[in-house]
Amino acid sequence: MEVNQYLEMFIEESKDHLQACSEHLLELEKNPDDLAIVGEIFRSAHTLKGMSATMGFEDLADLTHKMENVLDAIRNEKIHVSPEILDVVFESVDHLEEMVMDIANGGDGKRDVSSTVAQLKRIELGEYAIPEVVATTETPVTAVTSVLEYDSFEQTVISQSTEQGFNAFEISVRLREDCLLKAARVFMVFEILEKDGDVIKSNPSVEKLEDEQFDQQFSVAFVTKESAEDMKNKIMKVSEVEEVLVATLGTPVTAVASVLEYDSFEQTVIAQSAEQGFNAFEISVKLREDCLLKAARVFMVFEILEKDGDVIKSYPSVEKLEDEQFDQQFSVALVTKESAEDMQKKIMKVSEVEEVIVATIEQKQHSEKEPAIQEVAATATVEVEAQPATTPEKNNAAPTPAKAPAPAKTDKSHAPVGNKTIRVNIERLDILMNLFEELVIDRGRLQSIATEVNHGELNETVERMSRVMGDLQTIILTMRMVPVETVFNRFPKMIRQLSRDLNKKINLEIIGAETELDRTVIDEIGDPLVHLIRNSVDHGIENPTARRAKGKPEEGTVVLRAYHSGNYVFIEIEDDGAGINREKVLAKAISKGIVTQEQSYSMSDKQINELILASGFSTADVISDVSGRGVGLDVVKTTIESLGGNISIESTQDVGSIFSIQLPLTLSIISVMLVEIEKEIYAIPLSSIIETSIIRSSEIMNAHNQKVIDFRGKVVPLVFLEEIFEVPRKEPQDDEFHSVVIVRKGEKLAGLVVDSFIGQQEIVLKSLGNYLTNIFAISGATILGNGKVALIVDCNALIK
Amino acid sequence: MTNAVEQESIKVIVFQLADKEYAIPVSHVQGIEKLMHITRVPKTAKYVKGVINLRGVVTPIVDLRERFELPVSEHEETTRIIIISLEDMEVGFVVDSANDVLDIPADSIEPQPEVVGSLEEDFISGVAKIDKRLLILLHLEKVLNPLK
Numbered sequence: 023m024e025v026n027q028y029l030e031m032f033i034e035e036s037k038d039h040l041q042a043c044s045e046h047l048l049e050l051e052k053n054p055d056d057l058a059i060v061g062e063i064f065r066s067a068h069t070l071k072g073m074s075a076t077m078g079f080e081d082l083a084d085l086t087h088k089m090e091n092v093l094d095a096i097r098n099e100k101i102h103v104s105p106e107i108l109d110v111v112f113e114s115v116d117h118l119e120e121m122v123m124d125i126a127n128g129g130d131g132k133r134d135v136s137s138t139v140a141q142l143k144r145i146e147l148g149e150y151a152i153p154e155v156v157a158t159t160e161t162p163v164t165a166v167t168s169v170l171e172y173d174s175f176e177q178t179v180i181s182q183s184t185e186q187g188f189n190a191f192e193i194s195v196r197l198r199e200d201c202l203l204k205a206a207r208v209f210m211v212f213e214i215l216e217k218d219g220d221v222i223k224s225n226p227s228v229e230k231l232e233d234e235q236f237d238q239q240f241s242v243a244f245v246t247k248e249s250a251e252d253m254k255n256k257i258m259k260v261s262e263v264e265e266v267l268v269a270t271l272g273t274p275v276t277a278v279a280s281v282l283e284y285d286s287f288e289q290t291v292i293a294q295s296a297e298q299g300f301n302a303f304e305i306s307v308k309l310r311e312d313c314l315l316k317a318a319r320v321f322m323v324f325e326i327l328e329k330d331g332d333v334i335k336s337y338p339s340v341e342k343l344e345d346e347q348f349d350q351q352f353s354v355a356l357v358t359k360e361s362a363e364d365m366q367k368k369i370m371k372v373s374e375v376e377e378v379i380v381a382t383i384e385q386k387q388h389s390e391k392e393p394a395i396q397e398v399a400a401t402a403t404v405e406v407e408a409q410p411a412t413t414p415e416k417n418n419a420a421p422t423p424a425k426a427p428a429p430a431k432t433d434k435s436h437a438p439v440g441n442k443t444i445r446v447n448i449e450r451l452d453i454l455m456n457l458f459e460e461l462v463i464d465r466g467r468l469q470s471i472a473t474e475v476n477h478g479e480l481n482e483t484v485e486r487m488s489r490v491m492g493d494l495q496t497i498i499l500t501m502r503m504v505p506v507e508t509v510f511n512r513f514p515k516m517i518r519q520l521s522r523d524l525n526k527k528i529n530l531e532i533i534g535a536e537t538e539l540d541r542t543v544i545d546e547i548g549d550p551l552v553h554l555i556r557n558s559v560d561h562g563i564e565n566p567t568a569r570r571a572k573g574k575p576e577e578g579t580v581v582l583r584a585y586h587s588g589n590y591v592f593i594e595i596e597d598d599g600a601g602i603n604r605e606k607v608l609a610k611a612i613s614k615g616i617v618t619q620e621q622s623y624s625m626s627d628k629q630i631n632e633l634i635l636a637s638g639f640s641t642a643d644v645i646s647d648v649s650g651r652g653v654g655l656d657v658v659k660t661t662i663e664s665l666g667g668n669i670s671i672e673s674t675q676d677v678g679s680i681f682s683i684q685l686p687l688t689l690s691i692i693s694v695m696l697v698e699i700e701k702e703i704y705a706i707p708l709s710s711i712i713e714t715s716i717i718r719s720s721e722i723m724n725a726h727n728q729k730v731i732d733f734r735g736k737v738v739p740l741v742f743l744e745e746i747f748e749v750p751r752k753e754p755q756d757d758e759f760h761s762v763v764i765v766r767k768g769e770k771l772a773g774l775v776v777d778s779f780i781g782q783q784e785i786v787l788k789s790l791g792n793y794l795t796n797i798f799a800i801s802g803a804t805i806l807g808n809g810k811v812a813l814i815v816d817c818n819a820l821i822k
Numbered sequence: 823m824t825n826a827v828e829q830e831s832i833k834v835i836v837f838q839l840a841d842k843e844y845a846i847p848v849s850h851v852q853g854i855e856k857l858m859h860i861t862r863v864p865k866t867a868k869y870v871k872g873v874i875n876l877r878g879v880v881t882p883i884v885d886l887r888e889r890f891e892l893p894v895s896e897h898e899e900t901t902r903i904i905i906i907s908l909e910d911m912e913v914g915f916v917v918d919s920a921n922d923v924l925d926i927p928a929d930s931i932e933p934q935p936e937v938v939g940s941l942e943e944d945f946i947s948g949v950a951k952i953d954k955r956l957l958i959l960l961h962l963e964k965v966l967n968p969l970k
Contacts, residue, residue: 463878702862747864788880790873793911793966798865803873803880811861811873811880
């Protein structure tokens with residue numbers, strides 16, 4: 023229950039932290055010696071670790087912890103940054119992202135990351151990652167007779183299984199020397215094992231076993247509810263098995279000479295504190311036999327302890343101590359920066375204390391061995407402050423969500439200062455927006471009533487209200503606007519990965535990341551962009567050899583550009599790659615029946631380019647897993663069109679391609695200029711308008727059947743809206759003067775000829791519904807102050 | 823007994839177009855409106871009269887007379903707009919008048935007679951004879967189809 027409450031926040035923040043990790047990692051790759059960046063990554067990872075442990079996502083926390091260890095080693099200059107190491111770290115971040123996505127989609131965030139974990143581990147130990155090597159090199163700490171070595175992840179699995187009442191065995195199987203089908207026998211053994219439990223590890227690896235790359239013997243680590251004897255007998259039933267040895271795996275032993283027993287949660291707190299330079303002591307305090315106010319003494323001792331450190335545990339429990347339910351002696355576990363001697367002296371100062379024994383808590387066995395639980399420590403430090411003594415009853419519950427309040431706390435302490443934001447569900451903003459739209463319509467109505475009535479005070483009030491609403495509107499709209507950066511920022515990492523996968527050299531330039539778009543659009547364009555970028559990298563950019571042959575620099579460039587233009591935001595993906603081979607595209611399109619031979623003759627270059635967006639199209643001769651199997655680009659097109667945008671392609675062979683996406687700002691409230699044609703009112707978006715002007719008939723010139731005017735030295739074609747919109751006229755108009763609205767689309771201009779200008783107004787964009795779609799040059803409708811519907815002119819459609 | 827009858831009958835809105843009576847299942851009817859200002863939408867089919875402001879929702883209007891290629895008449899006092907909701911579309915039909923709400927027994931519905939012989943036959947899903955009235959049941963999907 024408490025978890026759900028924080029889940030959304032957790033997911034959002036995890037994404038932020040992971041994003042921060044990726045960004046900084048990319049930065050780090052460029053400046054491998056800048057340890058400050060490592061610090062940043064470490065901080066993000068650390069917070070993430072704490073949060074996920076608190077939320078009970080152990081896999082997430084575990085992997086983060088492993089990654090953190092590597093980062094820590096880098097930070098402390100124990101290991102040096104190399105692309106191989108970063109590959110592994112990136113891989114971990116990818117896994118983490120997947121986990122978070124899984125959690126966001128209602129999953130449990132579990133994922134098999136053992137190979138990544140193993141690699142991280144090796145890096146941490148100073149060896150560079152060589153993915154194929156399976157054998158781990160850490161020093162064995164578990165069961166004595168162990169043949170297998172376990173990394174910390176596997177150890178956790180083992181220790182958790184034992185906690186849950188499973189037996190952990192190490193089973194060594196020896197096949198007969200004359201065994202012919204070793205792989206088949208292995209398979210049979212595994213079948214038996216997996217029926218009764220889970221195989222955690224095998225030596226040699228399963229792959230090698232399947233390939234028969236072993237002599238006669240192999241070992242597996244196995245957790246099960248069955249007994250050792252049963253397992254042995256079962257495996258012996260497999261033919262050609264000569265010998266089966268089943269040894270019980272010991273779980274890590276806890277503190278040696280300790281009075282107190284620590285559950286895994288407490289152990290991690292201790293371990294974590296030790297990492298941070300705290301000392302962990304077990305302090306036994308004996309009060310004098312004649313001590314009268316035992317509870318008071320206990321209180322005083324605790325006061326001293328808590329001033330200098332944190333009490334992790336006490337025996338008897340604090341409640342019992344307060345109730346004086348103990349004899350003369352009690353023990354506490356304390357983490358502190360003070361030395362043992364100082365602590366002892368301080369406590370001895372309390373009256374009636376007879377003896378104080380301070381012993382350092384041994385924690386060698388848990389510093390690395392129980393990672394899944396260790397993560398809790400990050401948040402637990404906060405927890406402990408609020409709740410000084412953990413009762414003995416509280417044992418293995420540590421990583422479970424019992425600590426819901428913690429994430430908020432931990433997060434606060436890590437959040438960057440001066441960034442006061444709250445997260446609001448987008449739905450609420452939508453509701454706010456809808457309500458505001460209603461208000462805007464009413465305002466329009468009120469304004470027209472006020473004009474009719476012409477009452478001084480009413481006018482004043484309406485005017486003031488309009489002003490306030492204007493401000494309110496700006497705020498609501500900007501609230502929904504998000505810089506495209508939030509989408510773009512995942513691409514550097516993707517490009518890095520792609521260029522490594524494909525052995526191409528690629529430089530990604532991002533321009534205009536600050537361009538803002540409505541949140542709903544932002545959410546949708548991520549996938550199409552991923553697709554297009556992959557496409558550019560995979561099909562566009564050639565490999566270095568080919569590029570050199572063409573006289574291009576080896577490194578290809580992909581430019582991701584965003585900018586505002588009029589009512590739209592444009593996002594362009596430009597590459598200097600091979601460009602589109604139109605002949606190939608045409609041939610393919612014809613062979614796939616997308617166009618006919620006849621049609622193909624009359625197609626423009628642009629139309630041919632856009633064939634690659636048709637469904638069922640793929641020009642890649644070899645299907646790569648990078649940019650799909652040709653099902654992709656048409657999905658891109660559909661998605662963008664469903665957002666009310668469109669996509670176009672410009673391409674020159676061997677020079678490169680530009681994919682240009684035009685997206686509406688989807689501002690549901692826009693400023694327009696209302697114009698009148700005969701008796702019909704149309705709205706022209708102000709963002710498209712450059713200016714209005716009155717021209718004489720004599721200023722209109724003819725050029726190639728097109729009426730044009732000279733507008734500030736530029737030849738601007740005229741568009742008579744009356745003709746375009748087929749406005750019925752009772753009597754032909756024969757005016758000397760024409761009202762012209764000069765509009766633009768990108769660089770191009772046009773003059774829209776109307777009867778008269780009415781004025782500027784804020785309107786609410788309404789759709790025409792699903793029945794009327796694709797109406798030429800009309801982008802939507804709005805409701806005017808008088809309750810009538812006015813249509814909104816789509817200037818982009820009027821300019822070719 | 824009564825239950826059985828109810829199950830086998832459908833409730834329809836009956837409206838008049840020229841000299842014939844038509845029926846649309848009530849389940850598809852959102853409301854019946856008096857004629858109001860219609861904003862013409864350019865470059866659409868002739869029978870699309872435009873759009874109205876239906877309590878804040880911009881709703882397209884189809885003149886059924888023109889849709890069925892019947893002679894066009896002036897709109898009168900009795901002229902109504904029947905708001906239809908079909909799948910995710912909302913469309914208003916201009917009709918001469920909305921007459922009645924009726925329960926028609928399912929067994930009184932017959933497939934359309936083949937001799938009707940005008941364009942409208944494409945839009946007919948069946949006919950029902952109630953007393954002496956002949957109701958033409960509309961096939962809404964087809965009426966709205968070409969613009970979909």
